[in-house]
Amino acid sequence: MTRSPSPDVLRAVAEQRCADELAALRSSDAGPRPPGWLLSPRAVRTFVCGGKAGKVAIPRKFYGDDALVERAIVTLAGNRGLLLVGEPGTAKSLLSELLAAAISGDSTVVVQGSAATTEDQIQYAWNYALLLSEGPSERALVPGPFHRAMTGGKLVRFEEITRCAPEVQDTLVGVLSEKLLAIAELEGAAGLVQARPGFNVIATANLRDRGVHEMSAALKRRFNFETVRPLDDLDQEVELVRREAGLGLAAQGADVALGEDVVAVLVEAFQDLRSGMTREGTAVDRPSTVVSTAEAVSVCLSAGLDAYYYGDGALTVDGVARHLAGAVFKDQRDDLTKLRHYFQSVARARAGRGARGKLWKQFHEARRHLPAE
């Protein structure tokens, strides 16, 4: 990703971070564009999955399931909304941001779903001072994300949609099927907002979490569901974790060597714990804590900072193991037991064997950092 570190903001949005890439894609894009789109579907795919825009190399941003990305893009060009479902940390939000940036050039039209989300935060609200003085008028209207997306012909992102109360969710049914927002308070044409081409919804949800609401059948019908799975390709995940942690460390001015093999040990341990099965075919107990790629990045980040300030500037297996135990598993007694067992059995079995045998040995020895039972 071409990231121009911008000193003024903590995190630039995708269309800022990747402005050069998007420009290159736009100028080299010969494919037909769906109405209201800034890029052709194929160029969107290139933006997300990597490739070339003329002479400019476009790095991959979303790893794993390219077919899913293609399905998502095609869905957004059609009549239905897109709902990305999956465990936390599988890059649902990232993918939704990237798609919105590429397709609409704007990833900031967002609803953050929660139990407290109300209808007016989604569609529109009123400036009460004006409302009282002038009565309902277009001037008094404060457009919400859906209003903005519909009038602008853009994608609106709806994060964690299933956290919203069912009746709030269901206000989308009409919008999605009629592509029409009725503002009862306004008269005549002003009371009907019709969506311009390019409008659609990308929602994300975690279906199995506690505290989520089942979607109504009517709303489900308006979405195509796509399940985002955790990465299972070791090389890809290692590459991703190294890159993300590297960027994070660089942002903090910490120059740390993130050895590929060290990261690989961590990632493989995460993949084992996530899937409940090692590559040797040993069953392991899956912890209830989410061991996502995002967690792997954050472990590398904190272990990296540790190495920078207190170590010799290189990430070590020992440091990784210490932060793993401390950060990820600190609150869950059962999970600690499972982790301890993993260190005892799987790490020990790999110690001294194969290309990374030495590192696995260190990993096994690092079990002493685990809090006592």
Next chain:
Amino acid sequence: MSELLQEWRHEPLDRDAAVVLVPIRHHSPACARHLRALLGAVRPAAVLIEAPCDAEPLIPHLLADDAEPPLALYTTWIERQGRDEPRHHASYWPLCEYSPEWVALRTAAELGAEIGFVDLDFARMVQAGRRGERDRIDSLQDEAHLQRGRYLDALVRAAGVRDPNELWDHLFECPADRDPWAFFDGVLAYCSASRHGSDPAELEHDGTLAREAEMVRRVAAARGRHPGRRIVVVTGGFHSVALRAVDWSAESGGPPTALSPDSQVTLMRYAYEQLDRLNGYAAGMPSPGFYERQWRGEAVEHTVTAFGRALRVLRPEGASAADSIAAVEQVRGLAALRGHHRIGRQDLLDAITSTFVKGSDDVEGVAVQAVARKLLAGERRGRIPSDAATPPLVADFEAGADRHRLSREGGARRELVLDGYRKAAHRAASRFLHRLAVLDVPFAQKVRGPDFARGTDLDRIQEVWSYAWQPATESALIEASRYGASLREAAAARIGERLAQARDGDRRADRAAELLVQAAVCGLHDQLPRLLAAVAALVAEEGRFDAAVAACERLRLVAQACEPLELHRTDEVGKVFTADAVLAAAATAWQRAALLLAEARSWPDDEVQALLDALADWRAAADDVFGGSGPFDRHADEVLAAVARGTEGAPEVPGAALGLLHGSGAATDREVAVAVRGRLAGAALAGSRFVRGLFHTDRSAVWQVGEVLEALDDLLATIDEDEFLRLCPHLRLAFSQLAPRELDAVGRRVAERAGVATSRPLAATALVDADTAVRIRAVDRLLAEELAADGLGAWLAGDDAPPGGPVDG
């Protein structure tokens, strides 16, 4: 050709070559279309196809007007190996209407070209190193070679597809048709990568090189037959790569090799489901139903609608017309995004996933995927042409069915009553049906009648069968034809194979004895002597008591059923096989069991029930096997006495031994009473289990030895509730072996002893079931404890405690 293949692009196919090598992938409609175009352009004198050469006589049938794919060549070979059991090899070579080979056959015939099959015959393929699968019949069109390799993995990644099948579709099935030469240049480049990545030693070892040598020989021979004319050679692309290196002018065809007398090729009708499964194993193209739709140019709307309809059966509320419309839109969009001129299999599957799955793919998606897989597999079944000879085993079946007056029309099941004791014709029909059963041919099922393997219903005189012909009957018969050309021969070979498996496997004597029984009911009397010898050999080294007893039982039953099974007549064929010989083997098994019993040190807990049954059978067999001769009874009692004294392992076993001794009079009432009291006093739990064993073999002990009941009653009076809950399951097992009337008697005795009157018969009391009762008690108690701990104990005390009254936390 895609730029992905540039790396392997080498010399293109020679458009003017005398020998045109056409590389194909089996069951690829794109290959079939381009091959048809190429054949039309070349107009060769001969079309040579990679198929087993011994199937050449079937070519006219493949060309018959009424032949309808899917069909398969079914090749079999019996490998005789000295004194060992022969091995039965079999493979399929399937064809469907869009197979390049099918199209090659038909187009060649239209062009008047000679048609030849140029692969090794099946027997020599096996001899050259081809390894089949042990537990299923595999495919001669295996394409595993094309599915592996580092280069292929890199291609898959570079193309952004999921697997080699999707890659193949992306490169070859989905683009628009083009010049056939350019198309096959691409296929060749694709196959070159895997050919160059494969290990020559392995190709030598698995027979690939020998097969290619044969192809060269046969192509060269055809060249000799058609001097100056062109020849097209259609083979899997993997072979074409190698054949390109051949200098044809230097080759001459050798003389044809003699075929093995033990090999056979038949034409059988096949089904898409079978092909889908077979290709799943063989790394071939999956989903024949999908590719047939593609081949016929069916609009995707039809496919999607068919899917929606199929899904609605399963999920009436979902799968609306709106979903189908969205899916069509989605599939078109995906194909466009991926640059597909034709809709690919994954495009369709992806669209279905997007639009029909309302939830997570591993929950809501499972049923949808299953329906999709089934639709894509398809349901078509082929038809063999009327002029094709019926395969010998099928013919034998038909003759047999007609002889026994069994209907060969499908439809409702019919019933058949056979009186094998009195009527020779019925006996023959029974054997016919048993042979089919041994071969797993779905036709008839025995509903009632004596079961000599299990020893049940032996007093029945008649066998009742229910039967119906079904399409699967015929395919199963054809598959079974690898075992032989007649049912008699095939059933014998199948039993022989099972015997070999038993010998190589767990070596259980009882399993071998079961095969002996099977052979006997199938009327395979000539097999009996060697089966008996095999059983005897396994018995001699049997290590499990229950297996030795079971073997003894089977043999004993065979000997007893001498007459209905007509064993007395086997002397003519098998010299040594007489009822006496069987009985002698049974005696050996009995003695083996006695030895195992005497030597056993401990009894495993998890096999208690099997051991108890075996123990009873073993004791009961002593008289039968040895013609009631006293010494063996005495021997049995000595061994049992030692077991009854044992203290290791499951205590039920010594209990059962004591029961047997008591039953035969070898142990007195007094001895039983002492043993029970002693065991119960030692450890209540083990004692209860001992009593269960005792009752298992000797129910009468419960009244004949009044003290047994008294001892139990005393025990119950002394133990606390916890202990009772622990013992209860075992006591329940012990008493559940008694008949209702016996239970009543027990109840009365206990009541008398306790001095209470019983008005109702105990067995009729709604004891619901004892396990539930125990659980209810346990819950009761837990509740009481919890309440007490919470200071609410008073709630249970009675009415005077107000439920809503003040309580302290």
